[in-house]
Amino acid sequence: MDPHTFTYSIVVPVYNSVGVVGTTVDRIVETFEAANLSYELVLVNDGSKDGSWEVIAQKARNNPRVVALNLLQNYGQHNANLAGLRESTGDYVITMDDDGQNPADQALVLIDEAMTGKDVVFGRFERKQHAGYRQLGSKMIGMINRRVFAQPPDLVVSNFRILRRDVVDRICASRTAYPYMTGQALMYSSNRSNVLVRHEARQVGKSSYNIAKILKLVLTILFSYSLFPLRLAALAGFAIAGVSFLLGVAYFIRALFVDSPVEGWTTIVVLLSIFNGVTIALLSMLGEYVVRTLNAVSAHDTYHVLDRVKV
Incomplete structure (x- = not known):
């Protein structure tokens, strides 16, 4: 050309x-x-x-x-x-x-x-x-x-x-x-x-x-x-949820064989472990959807022109 x-x-x-x-x-x-x-x-x-x-x-x-x-x-x-x-x-x-x-x-x-x-x-x-x-x-x-x-x-x-x-x-x-x-x-x-x-x-x-x-x-x-940071956070959330669930199971099994000195302590630990882990996982997933929505609607001006000179 x-x-x-x-x-x-x-x-x-x-x-x-x-x-x-x-x-x-x-x-x-x-x-x-x-x-x-x-x-x-x-x-x-x-x-x-x-x-x-x-x-x-x-x-x-x-x-x-x-x-x-x-x-x-x-x-x-x-x-x-x-x-x-x-x-x-x-x-x-x-x-x-x-x-x-x-x-x-x-x-x-x-x-x-x-x-x-x-x-x-x-x-x-x-x-x-x-x-x-x-x-x-x-x-x-x-x-x-x-x-x-x-x-x-x-x-x-x-x-x-x-x-x-x-x-x-x-x-x-x-x-x-x-x-x-x-x-x-x-x-x-x-x-x-x-x-x-x-x-x-x-x-x-x-x-x-x-x-x-x-x-x-x-x-x-x-x-x-990129969704990489959110996906990394979601992966971490699911990992924490998994560890929390396993921890809850471990405390539940322990309670079957060993009496706890505090009444209801095992139940609280198990419930908190499971619910907090699930909450972290859900927040991570919601965050990914929020970012997708923000990217779709972000149409505001990113700059403003004060003066323009052209003969």
């Missing part, structure tokens, strides 16, 4: 990157202009406190191909990406970071791979320029992705990716209260691949993605997209 027959939307979540986001925008514009590709650049300010909004708003005023969205507060990268996806109009949507670690020219590498018929292409970094704890966090999330979203073992995912419009539409129509772009891209696509891309060191500032946010993402994935 000829890449010049399609339009492209580049979505960039922006958070506290006043010192580098202007350069990132300029490089993206230069790259797509030089390649003579039809594009739009959607910049989403995710509650920055350092003047990033003023920078991207001015970029939008100066360039009709640039759109700037200002979110009401910091909702997180995945909500910012979702806002950008819903704003986008391109046949393909590329998501990338605001810090320059995803070189703009590497977006063309993603496009070339997408032209082979893939509906999702993830950038696979030659060498990731991240701290050790972030690489460990990526491995942990990768394990969860393989379990929850059936990520193929030979597929490496990243936030630097290109999505075909039909995949984007499915993600935008999703009713989840906790967007997770990577997992949703895996859920709503069928023909994915990797392509090798560069990953450059951050030139200005430092990443706000810390261990706490990685753990929060892990918990969000587990409790929003």
Whole structure:
């Protein structure tokens, strides 16, 4: 397929990157202009406190191909990406970071791979320029992705990716209260691949993605997209119920042969053991149904747009 027959939307979540986001925008514009590709650049300010909004708003005023969205507060990268996806109009949507670690020219590498018929292409970094704890966090999330979203073992995912419009539409129509772009891209696509891309060191500032946010993402994935924690709790409930029942039987048999010094003590222990065990098992099962119901009805807005700048 000829890449010049399609339009492209580049979505960039922006958070506290006043010192580098202007350069990132300029490089993206230069790259797509030089390649003579039809594009739009959607910049989403995710509650920055350092003047990033003023920078991207001015970029939008100066360039009709640039759109700037200002979110009401910091909702997180995945909500910012979702806002950008819903704003986008391109046949393909590329998501990338605001810090320059995803070189703009590497977006063309993603496009070339997408032209082979893939509906999702993830950038696979030659060498990731991240701290050790972030690489460990990526491995942990990768394990969860393989379990929850059936990520193929030979597929490496990243936030630097290109999505075909039909995949984007499915993600935008999703009713989840906790967007997770990577997992949703895996859920709503069928023909994915990797392509090798560069990953450059951050030139200005430092990443706000810390261990706490990685753990929060892990918990969000587990409790929003998987029944594994509830099933584990249900299994534990049934195990406790079984042990309680056996304990009650043991005390009942003991009472037949050995007199208890306290009248009625054996009866109370047996009844409490059985009823508490059954209660735990029933609560575990009810919890699974509650989560299924919540997932079905969670359709509230997960972000709010405060300002929009487009010439």
